[in-house]
Amino acid sequence: xxxxxxxxxxxxxxxxxxxxxxxxxxxxxxxxxxxxxxxxxxxxxxxxxxxxxxxxxxxxxxxxxxxxxxxxxxxxxxxxxxxxxxxxxxxxxxxxxxxxxxxxxxxxxxxxxxxxxxxxxxxxxxxxxxxxxxxxxxxxxxxxxxxxxxxxxxxxxxxx
Numbered sequence: 675x676x677x678x679x680x681x682x683x684x685x686x687x688x689x690x691x692x693x694x695x696x697x698x699x700x701x702x703x704x705x706x707x708x709x710x711x712x713x714x715x716x717x718x719x720x721x722x723x724x725x726x727x728x729x730x731x732x733x734x735x736x737x738x739x740x741x742x743x744x745x746x747x748x749x750x751x752x753x754x755x756x757x758x759x760x761x762x763x764x765x766x767x768x769x770x771x772x773x774x775x776x777x778x779x780x781x782x783x784x785x786x787x788x789x790x791x792x793x794x795x796x797x798x799x800x801x802x803x804x805x806x807x808x809x810x811x812x813x814x815x816x817x818x819x820x821x822x823x824x825x826x827x828x829x830x831x832x833x834x
Contacts, residue, residue, distance in 0.1 A: 708734030711831030716740050716750055719824045721767070726784060729767045733828065738817065739763055740826055741773075743784040750828035751786045752815040762814075773814070786814035 680692050693699060708714060714733045717740045721729050728741040730753060737753035739762070753762050755775035762775055772789070773782040780791045788809045796802030817828040 704734045708736075709830040711829065713820065713827040713829050715825065716828045717826045719748060719821060719826060722748065724769065726769045726771055727767075728763070728770070730763050730765065733817075733830070736830075737761060737763075738828065740828075741784050747785070748819055748821060748826055749785045750817040750819050750826070752817070754815070755780055756788065756812045756814055757791070782814055786816045788812045788814075 680696060681690075683690060716731050716733065716738065717729050721727075722740060722742040725742050725744045725746065728739045730737060730739050732738065739751050739753050741749050741751065743749055751773075754760065755762055755777065757775065757778055757780050760775055760777040762773060773784065773786070774780070778791065781789050783789055791803075793801050794803050817830055818832060820827050
């Protein structure tokens, strides 16, 4: 069986099926629609009323968490640990005091700053982090956030 041609038909009254199934087209749409310099609706401020409250949602195919921090700010963080990429939250909503990866227990503040991990200083002289390891450079990926009349928007883009 030959592969279908990915060309637009001469007639323009129907969208060809390949448009919906082409992996390259899907990836371009994600990049241009969700991950570029655009604002994505992620929730309402009233859904996270207290510090530590969070909700999980999606931007494109990325899982993100919308969280209220201790200064009453709203943060949107990619729901993946900076260490091994494990999804941190499976629940749709909840409350916590700090963010902790379920895999290796790396911990983060409510705005995604890495604060600790097990065996950071080694055990009995074995293991531990290199002394030049910069905790500030290994936080959760934080998105740009804006709120408008209680509506929360986030963007992967920084070209505003």
